[in-house]
Amino acid sequence: MSLVVVGSMAFDALETPFGKTDKIVGGAATYISLSASYFVKPVNVVSVVGGDFDQDHINLMHQRNISTEGVQVKENEKSFFWSGRYFNDMNSRETLVTELNVLGDFDPIIPESYQNCEYLMLGNLAPQVQRTVLERLNNRPKLIVMDTMNFWMDIAMDELQKTIGMVDVLSINDEEARQLSGEYSLVKAARKIMAMGPKFLIIKKGEHGALLFHEDKVFFAPALPLEEVFDPTGAGDTFAGGFIGYIAKTGDISFDGMKRAIIHGSAMASFCVEKFGTERLKNLGQQEIDQRVQQFVNLVAFDTVLS
Amino acid sequence: MSLVVVGSMAFDALETPFGKTDKIVGGAATYISLSASYFVKPVNVVSVVGGDFDQDHINLMHQRNISTEGVQVKENEKSFFWSGRYFNDMNSRETLVTELNVLGDFDPIIPESYQNCEYLMLGNLAPQVQRTVLERLNNRPKLIVMDTMNFWMDIAMDELQKTIGMVDVLSINDEEARQLSGEYSLVKAARKIMAMGPKFLIIKKGEHGALLFHEDKVFFAPALPLEEVFDPTGAGDTFAGGFIGYIAKTGDISFDGMKRAIIHGSAMASFCVEKFGTERLKNLGQQEIDQRVQQFVNLVAFDTVLS
Numbered sequence: 001m002s003l004v005v006v007g008s009m010a011f012d013a014l015e016t017p018f019g020k021t022d023k024i025v026g027g028a029a030t031y032i033s034l035s036a037s038y039f040v041k042p043v044n045v046v047s048v049v050g051g052d053f054d055q056d057h058i059n060l061m062h063q064r065n066i067s068t069e070g071v072q073v074k075e076n077e078k079s080f081f082w083s084g085r086y087f088n089d090m091n092s093r094e095t096l097v098t099e100l101n102v103l104g105d106f107d108p109i110i111p112e113s114y115q116n117c118e119y120l121m122l123g124n125l126a127p128q129v130q131r132t133v134l135e136r137l138n139n140r141p142k143l144i145v146m147d148t149m150n151f152w153m154d155i156a157m158d159e160l161q162k163t164i165g166m167v168d169v170l171s172i173n174d175e176e177a178r179q180l181s182g183e184y185s186l187v188k189a190a191r192k193i194m195a196m197g198p199k200f201l202i203i204k205k206g207e208h209g210a211l212l213f214h215e216d217k218v219f220f221a222p223a224l225p226l227e228e229v230f231d232p233t234g235a236g237d238t239f240a241g242g243f244i245g246y247i248a249k250t251g252d253i254s255f256d257g258m259k260r261a262i263i264h265g266s267a268m269a270s271f272c273v274e275k276f277g278t279e280r281l282k283n284l285g286q287q288e289i290d291q292r293v294q295q296f297v298n299l300v301a302f303d304t305v306l307s
Numbered sequence: 308m309s310l311v312v313v314g315s316m317a318f319d320a321l322e323t324p325f326g327k328t329d330k331i332v333g334g335a336a337t338y339i340s341l342s343a344s345y346f347v348k349p350v351n352v353v354s355v356v357g358g359d360f361d362q363d364h365i366n367l368m369h370q371r372n373i374s375t376e377g378v379q380v381k382e383n384e385k386s387f388f389w390s391g392r393y394f395n396d397m398n399s400r401e402t403l404v405t406e407l408n409v410l411g412d413f414d415p416i417i418p419e420s421y422q423n424c425e426y427l428m429l430g431n432l433a434p435q436v437q438r439t440v441l442e443r444l445n446n447r448p449k450l451i452v453m454d455t456m457n458f459w460m461d462i463a464m465d466e467l468q469k470t471i472g473m474v475d476v477l478s479i480n481d482e483e484a485r486q487l488s489g490e491y492s493l494v495k496a497a498r499k500i501m502a503m504g505p506k507f508l509i510i511k512k513g514e515h516g517a518l519l520f521h522e523d524k525v526f527f528a529p530a531l532p533l534e535e536v537f538d539p540t541g542a543g544d545t546f547a548g549g550f551i552g553y554i555a556k557t558g559d560i561s562f563d564g565m566k567r568a569i570i571h572g573s574a575m576a577s578f579c580v581e582k583f584g585t586e587r588l589k590n591l592g593q594q595e596i597d598q599r600v601q602q603f604v605n606l607v608a609f610d611t612v613l614s
Contacts, residue, residue, distance in 0.1 A: 209515075
């Protein structure tokens with residue numbers, strides 16, 4: 001059940017129709033590890049931060065049994081910083097500032113205690129860096145899940161495809177699936193992308209849910225219709241964290257096991273968007289997670305009587 | 308189980324990325340009645356056409372046990388005509404031509420044999436005309452389902468709200484729900500719209516499925532991920548026809564009954580988009596309908612183990 005999570009730990013400054021934040025803690029590895037920590041302990045993080053990173057947040061991670069042994073601290077440098085503004089529909093956003101800082105020359109180090117992990121979650125990073133992690137593991141994990149984004153399709157498609165060819169599960173959104181495959185139909189896109197290597201493909205559709213493809217099978221997981229989406233930042237990473245955390249907990253990497261994992265990931269993501277940043281993920285109770293999963297069960301449940 | 312369907316019967320000329328058609332038969336009542344005819348007989352249609360309408364299509368309707376006794380034929384006038392072009396994503400379209408013709412002064416006549424119907428489907432029409440139908444029925448049906456569109460929200464909101472206040476189920480798409488309620492969140496929109504009268508609200512999201520709201524409950528029905536959407540024209544009406552047809556067949560107007568009806572409506576819509584116009588709806592077999600419904604069952608099926 002040992003899990004390693006690789007990704008950014010960062011500062012974000014966010015603006016939504018509901019308000020704005022100063023620099024708050026964000027980054028893929030932050031959201032993934034917090035979300036996964038509700039399913040499996042420890043969560044072993046590989047990342048890099050500057051001397052400016054928030055020690056209180058590191059302490060919180062420790063309290064949640066997240067190991068930061070693989071988090072390099074570059075005292076004289078600054079943490080990755082992203083600033084963005086969401087438009088009224090919350091489905092689109094613009095980037096205001098991107099400062100790579102420590103992430104610019106990130107050289108991931110895998111502590112000895114992380115070796116021989118069974119599950120690996122590669123959060124969004126340069127595909128070369130994701131591949132370096134794979135090369136530095138002594139043994140191939142039982143399951144490798146990779147997240148990425150359109151940015152790498154724009155500037156590093158060859159590198160990206162090389163890395164995609166090495167993983168078991170790829171997680172991207174619908175627009176990215178179309179860009180990566182050149183196909184508009186998601187069914188056709190999925191077929192092309194799985195031919196690149198991954199046996200499983202998750203296509204995230206935000207408020208419209210997510211699709212899981214495997215061979216010629218497809219599973220559809222809804223998103224919970226919410227009163228209000230307060231801040232969508234980190235929802236995809238929180239989804240990924242719930243997904244890999246649930247798999248690491250159960251050890252079930254079958255198609256049916258992944259269906260259940262996607263429902264748990266979706267439930268975690270539905271918490272994430274209710275408050276700014278990681279706020280809602282800091283202290284969830286088992287009961288409210290169970291209740292939220294039950295809401296997803298109810299949302300799609302029906303008895304069919306064939307006509 | 309008696310069902311009355313009110314709506315346009317028309318000619319459409321369509322252009323999609325896959326090709327274009329000359330004038331082919333279309334219109335809300337055409338799609339609704341064809342779709343419903345796979346569940347219940349007879350389907351009693353109220354509509355109006357010009358002398359130019361396609362007699363072969365009327366014959367086809369009769370073969371499928373669709374009564375056209377309530378279809379007025381204005382020999383010296385022309386049928387309603389709409390021409391539109393779909394963009395590459397198939398989710399948006401532009402109207403090229405709209406000729407109201409016989410629909411401009413449509414005065415619906417309810418034949419005596421249609422009176423005392425149990426189920427009424429009001430397809431998209433001017434809300435005043437929809438209300439005239441209600442006034443001309445001797446008894447209120449057991450269930451009244453209404454479809455409408457943004458056009459009436461733009462030019463006749465007061466009339467529209469008056470009609471909406473008289474029906475049991477309203478069926479609109481997500482953008483229309485937002486426009487009608489002034490709320491972006493579909494959960495909030497649903498609450499406001501149900502406060503206008505309808506006890507049930509269906510929000511159609513095209514390729515993203517559909518939501519059914521009732522009191523504080525919500526059900527999510529997926530759309531089937533398809534290889535190719537050939538022509539989306541009529542998909543919403545075909546959905547409505549499958550929905551009301553299934554309800555007329557089963558007589559079950561509970562929330563659970565409507566869930567099953569939505570799955571059947573979704574299955575019928577998934578056929579509609581596979582070919583131009585009504586082509587795919589002319590001669591479906593019971594077995595392929597059952598198989599399609601089963602695909603929807605499989606699409607969302609999972610066993611949950613709470614974490």
